[in-house]
Amino acid sequence: MCEILEIDHLVVERAGHVVLDDVSFVLHKGDVAAIIGPNGGGKTSFLMSILGLLQPKSGSIRVFGEEPAAARSRVGYVPQVHTFDFSYPMTVREMVLTGRLGHVPGLVKRYRESDYAAAANALAAMDMTGYESRPIAELSGGEQQRAVISRALAGCPELLILDEPTVYVDGPTGERLMTLLEDLRERMTVLMVTHDISAMSGHVNRVACLNRKLFTHDTDRITGDMVAAAYGCPVELITHGQVPHRVLARHDDSEGGER
Ligand SMILES: Nc1ncnc2c1ncn2[C@@H]1O[C@H](COP(=O)(O)OP(=O)(O)OP(=O)(O)O)[C@@H](O)[C@H]1O
Known part of the structure; x- marks a missing residue:
């Protein structure tokens, strides 16, 4: 049986610069995986490659054993929520139904x-x-995010890819969203790009840190070493009660600062 996603020694260039360098990565059925990394680290380029929108310079990508473009109908994609125009006069039902258009x-x-x-x-x-009957313009940020994910789910994908699903929501809303995404694992494989280490911690079984190169971890616990490897500066993670925080050491190594 083929894996959901198999990336083998992938190299991708943009404008003549290597943005993904010798990246290998495998997703198994039911994985809930997160890609973290600094700005410009190549996360969007990684997703675009999996969606068949960027061609490899070398190496290979197989989605359900096929070229990415051939597998597209089995993949749901949720772009960053700010790319949607929520001022459009449309109900939630109408918006979610547009996720069915490829099937009609x-x-x-x-x-x-x-x-x-x-x-x-x-x-x-x-x-x-x-x-269902609510105008999309009247939804809160968290509700809008759940509506755009619903739109992708309406296409009944076997692999769901999300770009920054918690970027515009507060901590508790992000946590709730991650719980809903984790619950999807019975039905599909989930791959997300996120900066929100706090929200995804404990809800994913795979973490990969991308900074041109990819560092993968088969764990739902994110350590400072993992993040430091991707972000290129010392990082520690601490937990107060149920809420994980990250502490990035100052770049002169003098003193840490909590974020
Ligand atoms: N359209 C483009 N043409 C040329 N280079 C690009 C293009 N888009 C992105 N890049 C470059 O590719 C590299 C990776 O960018 P990418 O957007 O994939 O990173 P990212 O991790 O998603 O960043 P962010 O977290 O800021 O969204 C960066 O050096 C960026 O400047």
């Missing part, structure tokens, strides 16, 4: 019972049942 046959798209059922299931998975 014919040139004149007419949703069927199965499309409405898939949209309802997707909303239920994101704890959004009851929001």
Whole structure:
């Protein structure tokens, strides 16, 4: 049986510069994986490569054993929430149904019972049942995020890829979102890019740190060494009660500062 995602010695260049350097990575069915790393470390380029939008200079990517473009219909993608126009006059149901468009046959798209059922299931998975008739403009930031994830889930993906799912939500909302994403593992494999180490800690079983090169860890506990390897500066992680914090040492190594 093939793996969900197999990346083998991948090198990707953008504008003549190597942005992914000899990256190898495997995702197994049911993994909930997070890619962390500094700005410009190559996280978006990594996702674009998996989606078939950037071509490797060398190495290979197989999604469900196929070229990324060939596997696209089995992959759900949730871009950063700011890329959506929430001022558009549309209800939550209408927005989530657009996630079915690739499944509706014919040139004149007419949703069927199965499309409405898939949209309802997707909303239920994101704890959004009851929001169907609400205008998307009136949702809170956390609700908007769950609506765009529902839209991707409506396409019934086997691999769900998310770019910064908790970037515009507060700590408790991010934590709730991560719990909902973790619950999807029975049905699909989840891969996300995030800066939010606090929210994802304890909800993922794979962590990879990307800073042009990829450092992978089969663990749901993120240590300072892992993050330091990716961010290129000393990092410690501490926990107060249930809330993990990260402490980045100053670059002159004189004194740490909590964030
Ligand atoms: N369209 C582009 N053309 C050329 N180079 C690009 C392009 N987009 C990104 N890059 C470069 O590729 C490298 C990786 O960028 P990328 O956006 O993948 O990183 P990232 O980890 O997603 O960053 P961030 O956390 O800031 O979103 C950076 O050096 C960036 O300048």
